[in-house]
Amino acid sequence: MKRILFPTDFSEAATNAFVHALEFAKSINGELVLLHAFELPVYDNHYFPENYMIIYESIELAEFEHFKNELPKLRAIAQKRNLDDIRMTHRLMDGGLMFAVEKAIKEDQIDYVIMGTEGATGWIDALFGTNTTAVISEVDIPVFSVPVNAKFKSIKNIGFTTRFRPKDKKALIKVLKLAKKLEAKVKCLYVKTDSSDVSKETIKEWEHEFANDAVEFNVVFSDEVKESILDFILYKEIHVLTMLTYKRSFFENLFHHSLTKDCAASLDIPILAIPIK
Structure with a gap:
């Protein structure tokens, strides 16, 4: 238990x-x-x-x-x-x-x-x-x-931000096990910026490896990482957003307070932070 x-x-x-x-x-x-x-x-x-x-x-x-x-x-x-x-x-x-x-x-x-x-x-x-x-x-x-404003909703869609690294894959496997217990689907997001170095072949390898799991992979081309994540949460109806914690500055850089307050207020969902070593 x-x-x-x-x-x-x-x-x-x-x-x-x-x-x-x-x-x-x-x-x-x-x-x-x-x-x-x-x-x-x-x-x-x-x-x-x-x-x-x-x-x-x-x-x-x-x-x-x-x-x-x-x-x-x-x-x-x-x-x-x-x-x-x-x-x-x-x-x-x-x-x-x-x-x-x-x-x-x-x-x-x-x-x-x-x-x-x-x-x-x-x-x-x-x-x-x-x-x-x-x-x-x-x-x-x-x-x-x-x-405080996140009212409980049944978890059916779990968001998972990734950069397709080996350590991300280990975390995804953990999230998929949790999703199975929750009878939920995992929706992955990769925001591909001009400086991104993830190849199409790597993404296809992940899609092939997890073909039999309840997971989908979404690639968004944008240099506006923060706004892309917010849009992803809204349009994919994400109930919990999973993020991998490498260090505290990761959150501070990703979610700077310059985001539109009205937008942020409408997206009150829990964050599941998973530590990565």
Whole structure:
């Protein structure tokens, strides 16, 4: 059974992502590990020489009570969607989010991370949320980034951006396995610019190799990579966009904030970031 880590701060974005996490767990026969991390403040012991433990214990107790009070709300969401049979466990951890996520991934043998992000202009800005970007950049497992405005839709079309490299092929094989469980189709996109060096023969080799899989390959000739991806999402009715993470700057360069805000706002879909070594 696959294990899905769901970090939450009980915000609107996190609550929205919880619905996606529930539905994804159902689709892949998985279970959820709910994680709430909090950081203890640093006090100068010159001013609080005798009250250290009292202060920290009171903060930990307050976080525990908050955590305990919020969990029934999440269970109510699961019950409303008839998904209350999905196994859920809980972790309340002190420390930074990144520390908590990495520790939970290791100790709970996590396969996926699903987390909500907030952004004023849709999923492009949402991708740059400090916490989400850090998690995507650091962890070695796939991360679903769910914008606050991304309402859940059944995943039938998975977008996959590629440059037809061997490492891309390994990632595509993983995505195809996931697509099979979701009963979805993978739609690949290669934006061929004037400086692109991928040959027609390479593309044909990929098409031949994956001829029996639920995948299609789309080649768009354009120097406007960002806009081409947005058009692809819209016209191919993509429900989740898969992107390969080589380094953090890849996202920052690809999705610069100069994109039209109205366009971005109309394309609120989750991002599935897959780390490539």
